[in-house]
Amino acid sequence: MKTSAAARVQPSPRETLDSVVIRFAGDSGDGMQLTGSQFTTATANAGNDLSTFPDFPAEIRAPAGTTYGVSGYQIHFASHDVLTPGDTPDVLVAMNPAALKVNSDALKPGGLLVVNTGAFTTTNLKKAGYENNPLEDGSVDRFRVLPLDVSKLTLDAVKDVGLGSKDANRCKNMWTLGLMYWLFGRERDQTVAWLRSKFAKRPELAEANIAALNAGHIYGENAELPHGINAYQVPAANLTPGEYRNISGSEATAWGLVTGVQLAGLKMVYGSYPITPASNLLHQLARLKHFGVTTFQAEDEIAAVAAAVGASFAGSVGVTGTSGPGVALKSEAIGLAIAAELPLVVVNVQRGGPSTGLPTKTEQSDLFQAVVGRNGDAPLVVLAAATPGDCYYMAIEAVRMAVKYMTPVILLTDGYLANSAEPWLLPDLDELRPFPVEFHRDPEGFHPFLRDEQTLARVWAVPGTPGLEHRIGGLEKDRDSGHISYDPQNHHRMTTIRHQKVAGIARDIEQAKVDQGESEGDLLVVGWGSTYGAISQAVRLLREKGHDVSHLHLRNIWPLPEGLGDLLNSFNSVLVPELNNGQLVMLLRAEFLVPAESLTRVTGQPFRVGGLVEAVEERLQRSGE
Amino acid sequence: MSPNSPKNQYSRKDFASDQEVRWCPGCGDYAILAAVQRTLPSLGSTPENTVFISGIGCSSRFPYYMNTYGFHTIHGRAPAVATGVKLANPELDVWVITGDGDGLSIGGNHLLHILRRNVDLQIVLFNNQIYGLTKGQYSPTSQVGKVTPSSPFGSIDQPVVPARFALGAGATFVARAFDISKKLPDTLTAAREHKGAAFIEILQNCPVFNDGVFDLVTDRKTGPAHQLWLEHGQPMTFGENGEKGLRLNTRSLGLEVVTIGENGVSEKDILSHDETNPVLAWMLTDLADVVALGVLYRHLGPVYDESVDAQRELAEERFGKPDLHALLRQGHTWTVT
Numbered sequence: 001m002k003t004s005a006a007a008r009v010q011p012s013p014r015e016t017l018d019s020v021v022i023r024f025a026g027d028s029g030d031g032m033q034l035t036g037s038q039f040t041t042a043t044a045n046a047g048n049d050l051s052t053f054p055d056f057p058a059e060i061r062a063p064a065g066t067t068y069g070v071s072g073y074q075i076h077f078a079s080h081d082v083l084t085p086g087d088t089p090d091v092l093v094a095m096n097p098a099a100l101k102v103n104s105d106a107l108k109p110g111g112l113l114v115v116n117t118g119a120f121t122t123t124n125l126k127k128a129g130y131e132n133n134p135l136e137d138g139s140v141d142r143f144r145v146l147p148l149d150v151s152k153l154t155l156d157a158v159k160d161v162g163l164g165s166k167d168a169n170r171c172k173n174m175w176t177l178g179l180m181y182w183l184f185g186r187e188r189d190q191t192v193a194w195l196r197s198k199f200a201k202r203p204e205l206a207e208a209n210i211a212a213l214n215a216g217h218i219y220g221e222n223a224e225l226p227h228g229i230n231a232y233q234v235p236a237a238n239l240t241p242g243e244y245r246n247i248s249g250s251e252a253t254a255w256g257l258v259t260g261v262q263l264a265g266l267k268m269v270y271g272s273y274p275i276t277p278a279s280n281l282l283h284q285l286a287r288l289k290h291f292g293v294t295t296f297q298a299e300d301e302i303a304a305v306a307a308a309v310g311a312s313f314a315g316s317v318g319v320t321g322t323s324g325p326g327v328a329l330k331s332e333a334i335g336l337a338i339a340a341e342l343p344l345v346v347v348n349v350q351r352g353g354p355s356t357g358l359p360t361k362t363e364q365s366d367l368f369q370a371v372v373g374r375n376g377d378a379p380l381v382v383l384a385a386a387t388p389g390d391c392y393y394m395a396i397e398a399v400r401m402a403v404k405y406m407t408p409v410i411l412l413t414d415g416y417l418a419n420s421a422e423p424w425l426l427p428d429l430d431e432l433r434p435f436p437v438e439f440h441r442d443p444e445g446f447h448p449f450l451r452d453e454q455t456l457a458r459v460w461a462v463p464g465t466p467g468l469e470h471r472i473g474g475l476e477k478d479r480d481s482g483h484i485s486y487d488p489q490n491h492h493r494m495t496t497i498r499h500q501k502v503a504g505i506a507r508d509i510e511q512a513k514v515d516q517g518e519s520e521g522d523l524l525v526v527g528w529g530s531t532y533g534a535i536s537q538a539v540r541l542l543r544e545k546g547h548d549v550s551h552l553h554l555r556n557i558w559p560l561p562e563g564l565g566d567l568l569n570s571f572n573s574v575l576v577p578e579l580n581n582g583q584l585v586m587l588l589r590a591e592f593l594v595p596a597e598s599l600t601r602v603t604g605q606p607f608r609v610g611g612l613v614e615a616v617e618e619r620l621q622r623s624g625e
Numbered sequence: 626m627s628p629n630s631p632k633n634q635y636s637r638k639d640f641a642s643d644q645e646v647r648w649c650p651g652c653g654d655y656a657i658l659a660a661v662q663r664t665l666p667s668l669g670s671t672p673e674n675t676v677f678i679s680g681i682g683c684s685s686r687f688p689y690y691m692n693t694y695g696f697h698t699i700h701g702r703a704p705a706v707a708t709g710v711k712l713a714n715p716e717l718d719v720w721v722i723t724g725d726g727d728g729l730s731i732g733g734n735h736l737l738h739i740l741r742r743n744v745d746l747q748i749v750l751f752n753n754q755i756y757g758l759t760k761g762q763y764s765p766t767s768q769v770g771k772v773t774p775s776s777p778f779g780s781i782d783q784p785v786v787p788a789r790f791a792l793g794a795g796a797t798f799v800a801r802a803f804d805i806s807k808k809l810p811d812t813l814t815a816a817r818e819h820k821g822a823a824f825i826e827i828l829q830n831c832p833v834f835n836d837g838v839f840d841l842v843t844d845r846k847t848g849p850a851h852q853l854w855l856e857h858g859q860p861m862t863f864g865e866n867g868e869k870g871l872r873l874n875t876r877s878l879g880l881e882v883v884t885i886g887e888n889g890v891s892e893k894d895i896l897s898h899d900e901t902n903p904v905l906a907w908m909l910t911d912l913a914d915v916v917a918l919g920v921l922y923r924h925l926g927p928v929y930d931e932s933v934d935a936q937r938e939l940a941e942e943r944f945g946k947p948d949l950h951a952l953l954r955q956g957h958t959w960t961v962t
Contacts, residue, residue: 041957044959045959047961190957239961240961241960241961241962242960242961243954243958243959243960244958244959244960244961245953245954245956245957245958245959246956246957255949255952255953258949258952259949262947262949267713269709269712269713271709288940288947288952289936289937289939289940289941290937290940290941290943290944290945290946290947291947291949291952292947294712294713294933294937296708296709296712298705298708298738299705299734299735299737299738300734302702302705302735303702303704303705303708303734303735303738304705306698306699306702306705306706306709306735307705307706307708307709307712308709309698309706309709310678310696310698310705310706310707310708310709310710310712310713311709311710311712311713312709312713313696313706313709313710313713314676314709314710314713314714314717315713315714316712316713316714318709318713332699333699333702335699336698336699340696426953426954426958427953429949429950429953462714463673463674463676463694463710463714463717464673464674464714464716464717465673466671466673467673468673469672469673469692469693469694469695470694470695471642471688471689471691471694471695471696471697472695472696472697473688473689473695473696473697473698474681474697474698474699475697483644484644484689
């Protein structure tokens with residue numbers, strides 16, 4: 001920068017903010033996901049805590065300029081810990097009219113709207129369904145608007161590189177990113193390095209994108225921003241020291257499964273059939289063959305789980321991943337694994353239902369399906385991950401329980417967990433306790449339903465072991481020989497044993513305890529799964545307001561942890577917010593005879609913190625606090 | 626000898642489990658069970674490395690009677706379970722036991738895919754053209770007009786030809802035999818020796834619900850005129866004295882049954898079997914008046930288990946030893962102090 005310029009433009013002091021929510025929105029081809037993830041990396045480097053949520057269209061290649069082709073990326077970052085991607089954006093970056101149309105209702109009144117006027121052509125306005133230009137007819141008056149012809153500013157910035165107009169135009173996301181970096185005081189180095197590596201084979205593209213990035217930044221430094229628009233700073237958060245990375249629930253689940261199988265000292269066969277939003281797990285694991293992972297893209301959901309069951313029979317850890325409709329198809333084979341008492345991990349990345357439902361939207365409506373959705377008395381273990389990073393630990397736990405108890409385990413995540421990302425303190429791998437599996441080898445007195453007296457797990461005797469030849473299957477087996485048995489008393493005993501085996505796992509997990517607040521009092525909010533962040537934040541706000549509210553979050557759905565009934569009974573009332581029509585609440589009422597109440601929301605979107613706070617306050621008022 | 630040390634020599638009874646066989650008296654399954662138990666020792670198989678996997682149906686009780694590893698799974702899914710077993714341990718000798726309903730109706734999809742993938746195992750389909758275990762409904766191989774409790778006016782479904790299905794799916798080995806045939810062990814042996822998915826259809830008599838449906842072929846008296854046992858490179862002749870044979874009709878592009886010595890037909894007019902020829906195999910699947918038996922088709926294709934192994938080795942070469950520490954750090958990390 002020239003000295004004279006520096007002398008002329010006194011940087012106005014940055015306004016300090018506690019937390020900011022930004023949504024980047026543009027056409028699918030505008031590179032919003034890349035822009036968002038670069039901003040995320042720079043923000044992580046600046047020491048903020050953060051949470052992100054991409055929201056891309058279900059259409060693979062929607063026509064340019066249309067509302068259904070709008071791709072969004074939301075980031076919430078703060079100087080304190082961040083638990084959700086934020087309810088409503090403080091800042092909206094709209095790269096074209098369609099992006100404004102889709103997102104303007106979400107932006108807070110008084111929020112900052114950065115808009116690329118260069119894309120507000122008559123054609124684009126028409127495609128977005130605007131009759132008049134919303135920038136001129138007063139529709140955006142409730143926002144602080146920063147109108148910029150980013151298209152033209154970008155072309156000016158990159159003209160020296162000599163690109164064609166198409167390539168040059170594609171740099172406008174980097175121009176915008178540069179401006180956003182300046183507005184929020186982020187460093188550019190990481191993005192510059194990333195661009196150089198991404199375009200290593202086409203250095204002219206790297207140079208153009210870097211020029212655009214720098215030009216956007218310089219624009220912020222030099223331009224006189226409209227009244228009311230400042231540069232901001234968000235001080236670093238007080239995070240636990242250590243090495244961090246950004247992690248999505250998909251990555252965490254895949255790596256957790258791999259880690260779990262390594263801790264078991266076994267190999268994994270992952271059978272799967274492509275399904276939104278679980279396909280990413282298959283993609284992640286398909287790259288990890290050198291970790292002893294065999295991925296099998298099966299002909300259908302049934303074959304995917306059946307192959308996993310076959311692999312477990314032969315001594316690998318059989319894993320299958322899918323979403324609700326896939327679990328429906330897998331039910332019979334899961335029942336087979338229950339009857340044959342074989343390890344099996346089923347990951348259900350839940351989405352909106354019933355039937356095909358809302359494939360790209362999130363929901364928690366498969367809890368009943370997981371706990372009871374099979375023919376016969378067919379108990380298994382159900383776990384639920386609370387955050388993207390928690391998927392790692394719950395996947396390890398799923399493998400541990402499956403091999404220790406010779407049982408299927410359903411791990412519930414959801415579309416929101418799978419796709420959203422958060423900074424994650426990397427685990428110390430030496431701290432993870434191995435659980436090596438010992439196959440049964442002794443032919444003396446062997447039959448396939450010999451059990452461990454403590455865990456009630458049957459022996460795992462794998463084909464290839466001399467002297468242990470045996471037959472298992474879906475028909476009921478005699479408790480003392482493993483042969484087919486139609487004996488009435490035996491069926492009763494075997495049903496009881498299968499129940500006791502799974503119920504006994506409650507002794508092998510942490511006792512129920514509140515996550516926030518006291519262990520008794522007025523109101524206990526009980527959540528499970530991906531709503532952890534929103535509920536936790538809401539309860540924090542409620543407590544700050546002086547309400548006597550505690551939060552308990554379940555990661556063990558079945559069996560439920562010990563001590564839960566006592567805790568529920570220690571509160572005047574229990575409220576269960578869920579992204580379904582009331583499933584955990586029914587389970588808790590049935591198990592503990594408590595008058596737990598339900599708070600439901602089934603919109604395909606995560607809970608909003610504000611909405612939760614309002615709903616709880618309303619109930620507290622009604623109950624005459 | 627301790628039961629833990631594998632024997633060098635096994636006999637038929639080493640492969641028989643202690644379970645009482647519970648098929649109906651006179652069921653063709655008995656003969657197939659005996660043939661399999663007799664054949665395995667001669668193939669060098671060991672009980673501990675042999676796995677029988679079945680679906681649901683009369684035939685699928687088979688694993689319980691074998692003193693090997695066995696898994697009686699769910700209806701139609703045995704091929705998928707077996708694929709998982711081979712993925713976990715390709716060294717195992719895996720046999721899938723299925724029936725016409727299990728393999729071609731509810732499990733048709735899995736049969737298609739295990740064949741096209743060419744997983745290295747044997748698939749033995751017992752075809753009795755009926756649903757036995759559910760008490761006699763028509764099956765996907767029942768003939769049109771078959772009267773059963775669920776088709777009191779006769780079945781109106783066109784039957785599937787199992788061997789034709791297998792060829793269409795891209796099977797690399799397709800054979801056919803019948804339950805009481807002395808040549809069944811030879812067919813089983815050929816299947817076991819094939820590298821890849823070997824499909825064997827066994828015509829099997831159900832004495833309770835579909836008795837005698839294959840009599841014309843299997844009966845000692847009428848059989849010779851209706852059994853064409855194929856041998857690679859040999860003229861395709863049959864009949865009491867080998868007087869009949871197959872000739873290629875070049876105008877209809879089909880096979881026709883001719884009698885040597887009649888209408889100017891001589892031995893040199895008879896077509897020889899070429900088991901590597903898929904077009905010939907296709908024509909042999911559904912002949913009029915005679916049933917082709919033995920190996921209809923055999924060729925070597927890429928074997929699924931080997932391709933899986935090769936990709937794993939490639940990944941190991943490219944990425945080296947598995948390193949969880951590095952895996953979790955791929956991409957960008959940062960340190961908070």
